[in-house]
Amino acid sequence: MEKRYVLLLEETARFNRKLVSFQASKNEILHGWLKYREGFSPQLVDALLDEFGIGTDGHILEPFAGSSTTLLVAMMRGIDATGIELLPHCHLAWNAKSQIVQYSLEELKQIAHQAAILQLPSPRSPFPHLVITEGAFSEGTEDELMAFTEWVEESSISAEARILCRLVLTSILESVSYTRKDGQYLRWDGRSSKLKKRNHRRSALGKKNVSGIDKGILPNVRDAFCGALKDVIRDIEILQKQTFAPSTQTLLEGSTLYILSTLAGEQFSGVITSPPYANRYDYTRTYALELAYMGVKDRIFDLRQSLLSCTVENRSKIEELRNHYKSIDCSERFDAIMQVIQSNAALAEVNQALLIRQTRGEMNNRGVLTMVQNYFTELAFVFAEILRVCRSGAHIAFVNDNVRYGGEIIPVDLLCTNLAEQLGFEPVAVYVLPQRKGNSSQQMGKFGRAALRKSITIWRKP
Numbered sequence: 001m002e003k004r005y006v007l008l009l010e011e012t013a014r015f016n017r018k019l020v021s022f023q024a025s026k027n028e029i030l031h032g033w034l035k036y037r038e039g040f041s042p043q044l045v046d047a048l049l050d051e052f053g054i055g056t057d058g059h060i061l062e063p064f065a066g067s068s069t070t071l072l073v074a075m076m077r078g079i080d081a082t083g084i085e086l087l088p089h090c091h092l093a094w095n096a097k098s099q100i101v102q103y104s105l106e107e108l109k110q111i112a113h114q115a116a117i118l119q120l121p122s123p124r125s126p127f128p129h130l131v132i133t134e135g136a137f138s139e140g141t142e143d144e145l146m147a148f149t150e151w152v153e154e155s156s157i158s159a160e161a162r163i164l165c166r167l168v169l170t171s172i173l174e175s176v177s178y179t180r181k182d183g184q185y186l187r188w189d190g191r192s193s194k195l196k197k198r199n200h201r202r203s204a205l206g207k208k209n210v211s212g213i214d215k216g217i218l219p220n221v222r223d224a225f226c227g228a229l230k231d232v233i234r235d236i237e238i239l240q241k242q243t244f245a246p247s248t249q250t251l252l253e254g255s256t257l258y259i260l261s262t263l264a265g266e267q268f269s270g271v272i273t274s275p276p277y278a279n280r281y282d283y284t285r286t287y288a289l290e291l292a293y294m295g296v297k298d299r300i301f302d303l304r305q306s307l308l309s310c311t312v313e314n315r316s317k318i319e320e321l322r323n324h325y326k327s328i329d330c331s332e333r334f335d336a337i338m339q340v341i342q343s344n345a346a347l348a349e350v351n352q353a354l355l356i357r358q359t360r361g362e363m364n365n366r367g368v369l370t371m372v373q374n375y376f377t378e379l380a381f382v383f384a385e386i387l388r389v390c391r392s393g394a395h396i397a398f399v400n401d402n403v404r405y406g407g408e409i410i411p412v413d414l415l416c417t418n419l420a421e422q423l424g425f426e427p428v429a430v431y432v433l434p435q436r437k438g439n440s441s442q443q444m445g446k447f448g449r450a451a452l453r454k455s456i457t458i459w460r461k462p
Contacts, residue, residue, distance in 0.1 A: 061081070068094040115222065354369050395428070401453075413430050426460045
């Protein structure tokens with residue numbers, strides 16, 4: 001497979017790790033309103049839209065919309081766009097960001113003024129914690145956060161201003177908490193009650209205490225809220241002076257695995273997206289504070305299982321997909337996609353290599369084997385449906401990382417390209433970022449260092 005696609009590999013300085021991550025967005029107007037670590041930059045979307053020649057007569061699809069960067073860029077360029085996203089806080093971000101022309105600046109400035117001076121009563125309700133978020137705030141911070149939440153919900157403000165204030169409160173959760181997002185997990189400050197309780201148990205067992213991180217002086221909720229709202233108002237003032245060509249953007253709520261198959265065929269002129277990587281990151285844990293705040297406690301398990309299978313906890317969705325395709329009278333389409341998956345030699349080789357390393361005791365978690373199988377199986381369904389819903393000549397851009405487990409490097413970019421070609425796409429290019437990704441210290445210590453590609457794969461529908 002490496003030999004087959006070697007001529008597609010193009011290392012280019014046009015793209016870098018900053019452009020395909022949130023780094024380039026965190027200080028960007030509008031895009032920086034909510035920290036979304038897995039998002040890519042608006043500059044990347046602009047560059048790809050230009051490369052694909054997609055203008056105001058186009059219609060873009062974003063099947064893993066995240067914080068809706070692609071939809072927002074499309075809105076500013078007057079291009080129709082449709083996105084699909086599962087996580088509720090991402091929908092809150094879109095609902096707030098997409099209404100920039102509707103906001104009353106006078107109303108928002110009045111809200112900011114009131115927030116800076118008002119005296120709030122004690123909250124009636126506690127923070128709706130998940131088990132993994134308990135102890136994330138000091139008692140005073142949690143009370144202040146919920147007092148501001150109740151004030152926003154009960155104030156006589158417009159519906160769009162309420163949505164915006166909800167997003168601003170959501171955006172400050174990490175900064176006022178004892179937590180910090182770090183890959184698969186939340187890292188905890190040593191002052192948190194969670195870490196203190198854990199160390200108390202460890203001490204009782206004669207174990208060494210866990211030091212935790214030190215976030216320094218944490219802002220109070222009032223200062224964090226007013227500061228973030230001030231930045232948002234500044235962005236809105238700038239954006240409301242601009243004129244955008246008429247266009248329509250829609251964000252559909254749910255799993256792309258099931259929604260894509262129900263959309264009408266041959267309607268999109270391009271796709272720009274980045275699926276969850278096969279890196280064991282669980283978004284329901286990374287964004288546990290945001291999801292808890294939105295009240296998803298009773299459905300957190302369902303959300304976790306509905307995500308694309310990129311953690312060892314995800315179960316196979318094959319039977320669910322089989323039943324879904326049967327329910328929409330498309331069983332033959334399901335069988336055809338499964339035939340491609342089962343006949344793909346590269347995927348079979350990857351699965352066999354991981355199994356061999358498992359028998360050698362080189363895998364630290366057997367669940368990685370099923371995770372990798374499920375990951376590429378589900379992506380194949382996504383690729384097949386993208387092929388169906390795109391117009392002839394449409395270009396598709398997928399941002400992804402190669403990964404390594406038990407010393408085995410999995411060329412995600414080329415394996416996805418191979419599956420896509422088998423399904424009917426024409427491979428165009430694999431743009432390789434000049435900065436290669438490293439490995440975990442555990443893998444480097446056992447198997448040595450190996451540079452992993454971070455790529456943007458480009459395909460075309462014939």
